[in-house]
Each structure stands twice: as structure tokens, then as C-alpha cells.
Amino acid sequence: MPSNLANFLRIGHRGSSAECPENTVVSFRRALEQGAQMIECDLQLTADEHVVVIHDWTVDRTTDGSGTVGELALEQLRELDAGSWKDARFAGEGIPTLDETLDSVLPSGRLNLELKCRGSDEDARRLAFSSVAAVAQRDAFDRVIFSSFDVACLEALRDVSPDARLAVLWVFAPFDEAFALAEGLGAEALHPRAEAVGAALIDEAREQGLAVNVWTVNEPAAILDQVRAGVDGVISDHPGRLLEARARLLGVEG
Ligand code: G3P
Ligand code: MG
Numbered sequence: 001m002p003s004n005l006a007n008f009l010r011i012g013h014r015g016s017s018a019e020c021p022e023n024t025v026v027s028f029r030r031a032l033e034q035g036a037q038m039i040e041c042d043l044q045l046t047a048d049e050h051v052v053v054i055h056d057w058t059v060d061r062t063t064d065g066s067g068t069v070g071e072l073a074l075e076q077l078r079e080l081d082a083g084s085w086k087d088a089r090f091a092g093e094g095i096p097t098l099d100e101t102l103d104s105v106l107p108s109g110r111l112n113l114e115l116k117c118r119g120s121d122e123d124a125r126r127l128a129f130s131s132v133a134a135v136a137q138r139d140a141f142d143r144v145i146f147s148s149f150d151v152a153c154l155e156a157l158r159d160v161s162p163d164a165r166l167a168v169l170w171v172f173a174p175f176d177e178a179f180a181l182a183e184g185l186g187a188e189a190l191h192p193r194a195e196a197v198g199a200a201l202i203d204e205a206r207e208q209g210l211a212v213n214v215w216t217v218n219e220p221a222a223i224l225d226q227v228r229a230g231v232d233g234v235i236s237d238h239p240g241r242l243l244e245a246r247a248r249l250l251g252v253e254g
Helices: 003-008 025-033 074-078 098-105 119-135 149-161 176-185 200-207 220-229 238-254
Strands: 009-013 038-045 050-054 110-113 144-148 166-170 189-192 211-214 231-234
Touching: 003 025, 003 238, 009 025, 009 050, 009 211, 009 238, 025 038, 025 098, 038 098, 038 119, 050 098, 050 110, 050 119, 098 119, 098 200, 110 119, 119 144, 119 149, 144 149, 144 189, 149 166, 176 189, 176 200, 189 200, 200 211, 220 231, 220 238
Parallel strands: 009 038, 009 231, 038 110, 110 144, 144 166, 166 189, 189 211, 211 231
Antiparallel strands: 038 050
16 A cells, blocks of 8 residues: 555645635635645635635525525625624624635645536636636646536636646546546546545546545545545545544554
8 A cells, every 4th residue: 555645635625614614714724724735615706706705506504694696796795794604603704705715725725716607608707717817816826726517617717727727526427528528628637526436436537647636525434445545635524634534544554
């Protein structure tokens, strides 16, 4: 068994989302404190075309407001409390913009920016353009990987910039289409749902030169199983458990 297994990439899902309100700056900071090297977060466009960080299509579950993200202006989103739903101690935490997220994470960590778009190809293009522009402005392409389930978003990302590092998000086998898409895009990683990963998938990714970063793995035993199976990175709601897995691998198998 290779001794470098402990070097798997530790990625906090929506920050440290088991402990903190997901996709908020406090969640990103906490994930970094807990040993995450990279933060995964979800990007959407507001009605007035700002990029904000939120998972659901509506604000209803994770804020004190209601409505569809894409139909609300940034100023309306800024009025919402995105922390109290998780715990009263997070009251006042807001929905971050992409700019705020880059500025809070990049000094010490890397980012996996997941683009979420259910509109037209033109909407996908606008989200891709604005997201890439924010990263380019900070000269940070080496510290960011863009991912999406949405083919239009991935294609738009590649059209906008040859420098954007891309990952193809995929849920179910078969993965033939995902591999073909990754090759066509010049992607560097595949982000499969953990339950769909097996030895054949990892072997094929290796052959194609793709990294495999799995989501979302929370149980300590499952994290170790994934790393021992050979994945390159693990996306977890519990970044502290990723660091514990590293320690375990160093102690037991290092
Ligand atoms: O990027 C991995 C994972 O976040 C994809 O699914 O729904 O949690 O954004 P979701
Ligand atoms: Mg996501």
C-alpha cells in the first residue's frame, strides 16, 4: 500500500457545514481551522448578476427569508440572516458574495467553486464569466478548481478561460460520458458521488490522468475506505475528521 495515502486532499463541504451554517464565511474559516486545505462552495447568480454563495435555488432553508436566489437582487440577499437557522450563536451571518469568499479563503486555503445554474445556456455563460473574472482579478487560477454538474457551465468555463482548472461532477454510473466530457474539456479531475466509486473508476481516471475527489463522505470509517481505495481527495461536512483520518494513516500505514 503506498505510504503517501495520508496526503489526500482535505476538502470542507460548504465549509465546515456539520458544525456551522453552510456556505458562510464563518463556516469557511472554521473548516480551515479544522485542517481543510480546500473549501467547496456553491455559486449562483443573483437577479442583478452578482455571484453569491448558496446551495439551494431558494433562500428558504438556509436564511430567515424566502424566494428564489436568481430572482432576488444582491441588496435583498444582503438583508438576510444565513446563520440563525443553524444556531442562535451564528445570528447575523450573511450570504457571502464570491468576492468575499475568495478574499476570506484564498490567503490560507484553496477553493472548489461549484457552479449551479438551472437557466439557459446564456445564464450558464454569465455565471461562468463572472466567476472566472473574480478569480482572474486575484491571479488565483492555481488555487481554484471549478466544478459543475451542468455541462453548459463547464463548457462556458472552458470557453471563457483556458486557465480555468475544471472538475466534472457526476452522480451515477456509467461514467463513460463523464470521462468523454472531461477529455473534451481538458478537465483535471472527476468529482463523483462517493457511493459510485469503485476500483475500475479509479483505474480509468488514472489512465486518463484525472484526479478523483469524492463527495460527500462523513463517517470516519468511510473516509478511510475511500482513501485506501485510492481517491485523491475527500469532500466532507466534517473537515476535522479528514485530519483525523490523515493522522490515522500516518500512524498506522505511514
Ligand atoms: O461539489 C460536491 C457536492 O457539493 C455536490 O453536490 O448538492 O452538495 O452541491 P451538492
Ligand atoms: Mg456543492
